[in-house]
Amino acid sequence: MNFDPRYSGRNFSSVGTRPIRPDGVDKVTGRARYGADFNMAGQLVGRILRSPHAHAIIKKIDTSKAEKLAGVKAVITAADLPDLTDGDAAMYDILDNCMARTKALYDGHAVAAVAAIDARTARQALKLIEVDYEVLPHVTDVDEAMKHTAPLINDAIFTEGLEEKPVKPSNVSKRTQYGHGDVHQGFAQADTIVQRSFKTEQTHQGYIEPHACVASVNPDGTADLWVCTQGHFVYRQHCAQLLGLEASKLRVTSSEIGGGFGGKTHVWAEPVALALSRKAGRPVKLVMTRDEVFRASGPTSATSIDVKIGARKDGTITAAEATLRYSCGPYAGMWAEIGAMTAFACYKLENVKTVGYEVLVNRPKTAAYRAPSAPMAAFAVESAVDELAKEIGIDPVDFRIKNAAQEGTRASYGPVYGPIGIGPTLEAVKNHPHMKAPLKANQGRGMACGFWFNFGGQTCTDLNIGMDGTVSLAVGTVDVGGSRASLSLVAAEELGIDYSHVKAIVADTSSLGYNDMTDGSRGTFSSSMATISAARNAIKILRERAAQMWDISVDDVAWEKGHAVAKGETHGNLGKLSLKEIAAQSGKTGGPIAGHSELVADGAGVSFATHICDIEVDPETGSTRVIRYTVVQDAGKAVHPTYVEGQYQGGAAQGIGWALNEEYIYGKDGRLQNPGFLDYRIPVCSDLPMIDTQILEIPNPNHPYGVRGVGETSIVPPLAAIANAVSNAVGVRMSHIPMSPPRILAALEAERERFSR
Amino acid sequence: MAGVAVSTTINGDHVEYLCQPDETLLDVLRDRLGLTGAKEGCGTGDCGACSVIVDNRLVCSCLVLGAEAEGRQIETIEGMAHGDQLHPLQQKFLEHAALQCGICTPGFLIAAKDLLAKNPSPTEEEIRFGLAGNLCRCTGYDKIVRAVQDAANVMKGA
Incomplete structure (x- = not known):
């Protein structure tokens, strides 16, 4: 059935109410199971050895003493994670970030790992691993890293996005530019111009739950991974590719997630845990310490931003320009580009230009953090806008209202806005x-x-109606803040039943089709779209079954407020059949009743x-x-x-x-x-x-x-x-x-x- | 290293275990006794996710040794509800949506229970300072404070 995602006004009965979430009781009683709360038979404890240097060549790693320690079951280095990325540069960076291959690129970069019978033995084993480093000069500041004299972090990085390919490598991986009009002309029309430079420091997402997983690789090539993640399907793809497993044989179950905010969107230690399990032949639990979380996961970019905005006396902005430099950690990124896209998105501008530079530094690989890159750009732009309003003598709210983007405005990053x-x-x-x-x-x-843009993406949802008329909703977007409640509301709304008769769960990767991760504020947006679609498919079957029970044409059966209703003059005496009544007869009318949906949720x-x-x-x-x-x-x-x-x-x-x-x-x-x-x-x-x-x-x-x-x-x-x-x-x-x-x-x-x- | 034999009371039940001398109470609860409601967010006493009550005193169980539990009365999140009857704080946390990811929730509930035991009518400021040892990254604390206020009112009326 073709699904029409367009908005149609309706009077809601469930959506917009505030019921208690379905996962609530588990979470207030301590029963909810997070990344570190799961165990398997014969499980070992995994620990990772991390570089104490910001930048160093790894000349040699001697693991022999650690291997001989009683209770140690596996020791691995990058050699145990061979490069299977097949020219995929982004995946290679993820692999190198999981386990340094030739150089340690930041304080905290993983260089080796052990699996042992308990935490104490694992900690002891780490101390017995001997790493011979050649320490190199390092750079951690975004502006310093852009200088020609800065230590070079990766000699294969030649700045992309320049008119001519540079002859020398540098720490700038890419230049991007957005905008339209002519800013020079625009500034010439301005009565007042504000120009200022801003800096923001690097922050961490700060989720209270450290990264945690339990990995189990079997000799037959099947594997299980229990993990706190924002996207278990994405983790499955990453891990399968990096470990050389078949995706369908690796079942990834997302635990309850103790906060992510973008920081749990790509793998960190999970491939290491799987490699340890493969080598040891036993399940391995790997939980980061808080120290490791800060040193080696997250964080957001540090930035340096120049902004110039000009306006006429009447408060009309005539031109706006920004140069944005974002740190990416030691790998190529796209963070400044996002900043360049979002910087002036609130405003209706005839002349606007933004330029972004992605800058490599000896800090952890930058990860998304809630509307990644936008807060820093907004800090710079909104500070300058305030200052400009003040200089012109207009109230800052009125100044923004006068210049605010509207339906039909061409956004500074390209598209034309709807409402x-x-x-x-x-x-x-x-x-x-x-x-x-x-x-x-x-x-x-x-x-x-x-x-913020918001995102939709690939989404797959199953809605199963039990014989007692209650509904199981299986979604593939990890619930980071209450989406099982909102999606249950949506299912109840569409089916016309009470919220209490719906229970939503997050299904594992073997139980449902692929879902993009929960990012871009997409959890409720995209999974509700798929839930509505799945519910409409289920309603079609419910109508067919009611038609069968009444022995009339399905065209004469409508679905209203949770009931099949017979339409037409000849069926006046048939009354209604509730969802529950239809479900109770499902064994005799064609078997289980379900609705399924797979879609790309466009139009966030x-x-x-x-x-x-x-x-x-x-x-x-x-x-x-x-x-x-x-x-x-x-x-x-x-x-x-x-x-x-x-x-x-x-x-x-x-x-x-x-x-x-x-x-x-x-x-x-x-x-x-x-x-x-x-x-x-x-x-x-x-x-x-x-x-x-x-x-x-x-x-x-x-x-x-x-x-x-x-x-x-x-x-x-x-x-x-x-x-x-x-x-x-x-x-x-x-x-x-x-x-x-x-x-x-x-x-x-x-x-x-x-x-x- | 030889294990230490410990005899203690957890949520009213007599419990005996062997633990290593350097093992934290949090590790004993989670890894030996299967009480995984207390969480490790930092291991350094900064986040409060591992909060438990030992002899009527609120502690971070990551800063207490398992061996120190000998002869004590320990309360954890698993003992907060009575059968199917949620504690008023648990009920109000649900009604106010005072949790998003929920990882900090057991620690907040234990800390709030301790706070209300000592101060049944706290002001907003007293709640905020009373719970300042527990980190939440999701909620901005607004709904947590309101849930504790509401629970305090319910408990006074009870």
Whole structure:
């Protein structure tokens, strides 16, 4: 049956309500099983040896002493993970990141691994592995890495995207450019131009659950992997390719996931665990320590961004330009490109140009972090927009409203927008009581906008109707924050039954067709589309069965509110058949009733948010507190509004941490100095106020219920909103994130010196 | 290394086990006793995901040795509900959606239970500081604080 994904207005009965999630009781009783909560018979403990050097040639690894230690069952190096990537450069980088092949490229890079009968033996064995390193000069700063004098990290990297291929390799893997119009002409028309440079430091996704898996490879070539992941089908592909397994023989089960935020979207230790299991002939559990999580997984890019924006006296932006340099870790990336695409996406611009540079540094391989790359670009652009509004003398909200993108606007990254929410979020902020609340001394208010694309992707869903009339929904998108509740609501809505009669689960890779991972805010968007499609397929069968039970034509059977209804004058006496009644007879009318759907969920509606933030700065210490915070964001349609609010609040809190506290601090030796939650301090409960939310619903025309992704956009505006608030409070433009107390004090000191001169 | 014989009480039940002298209570709970409700988020006492109550005192079980449990009364998340009757905090965490991924939830529930035992009517600020030893990366804490406030009200009325 052809599925029509277009939006059609309807009165919802289940969607939009706030029931308790189906996985809730397990999670409040401690029964939910996460990555490290699973065990297999005969299981060994795996541990990874990591480089203490930021950049070093691995001359020799001697594992003989470790192998002789009693209780050690396998020791592996890169030699046990031969290169099967067949020219796939991205996969080769993932392989090299899992286990360094010729060079250690960052502090924490895996160089060897062991499997032993217990953790203590495994730890002891690591100490017995002798690695002969030739330490090389390193570079960890994004601007330093771009200099011609910088140590070269990979001599096979020649900058792509230049008019001519460079003759020498460099640490810049790619240059990208977006935009339209003529910025030179645009700036010539401007009455006021703001030009400024910004920096943001590297942060970690900070999921509380470290990466964890249990791998079991059997002699017959079959294998099982239990793992916390955002995409078990993707992990299956990666692992099968890297280990030389047949994908269908590797069953990957996604455990409950203790946070991912983009950091669990590609494999890290799983191929290592599988290789250990293969060599030892026993299952292996591999769990990262927190130190390893910080040193070797995640993080996001550190950035250096220049922004120039010009406007006429009336507040019309005439031109906007940005150069964005993003660190990628020691491998080629596409992070600056995403920043270049998102930077000016909120605005209607005639002349816009963005250029991105992907920069290799001796830091962990950059991974996606919630709306990856967008928060840093938004920080730079929204700071400059605020400053420009101030210089022209227009209220920053009105200035943004005047220049906001609309339906029909050509986005700075290319496409023409459909119905979008940037204008409405700005209007809501303009009228929000928060904007009118009084401020006290040392307090400041800021606001900022944010954009994220959202993604759809490959999706496969099964909906099975039991003989008791209850429904099992098997989805393939990992539930990172309540999507089993929202998808159950959608199934209930479409079938016309009560939410309590639907139970959604995340199926393993052998039970369902391929699904892309849960990224791009796609979990509820794409799986709800597939669920609606699967439910409609099931309804078709339910109608056929009712027709059979009544002995009438299926064309005379409609589906209304969970019941088959006979239509037409001759069937007036037939009444209704409930889903439950039809299901009860299914054994006699043709067997089990199910609906299946496989689709590519195109048309993920773009998402916009505007945030308001009040902060208070202590001028003595430079310490900053967020005292009030409001998120306004378009959800398209909020399927489970409480979990939508949760996404808004969680993204804002992560952004607050990024803006004020969180950063990777590297020593001169290239080693990470703060790989723990004590020194890498994420916001705690006493750091934050309540986070108010306002959900706007501007339906996505490409989803039957109007749903847009909601998960990521909320982390985009906070860096800028808080920077604008701090700048308003202290009277100095803050241009370096995080705005930690020393940076704020330094800015205040510089300002005092400027005045005293 | 010789094992240490430990006799203790966990969630009201008498329990005996052998553990290594350097083994944490968290490892004993998870790896020897199958009580995997307490989670290891850091192993250094910074995240609170492994929170348990030992003799009415809230501790990070990753910072307590298994051997130190001798003769103590230990409460873990697995003992929080009574049969099929959820503790009011568990119920309110569900109703308020005070969890997203849920990995921090056992630790928050234990810490909140300890907080309300000592202060049945905490202010918002007292809740925020009382739970500041537990990290949550998903929720921004808003719904957690509201769930604890609501549970406190229910428990006072009970």
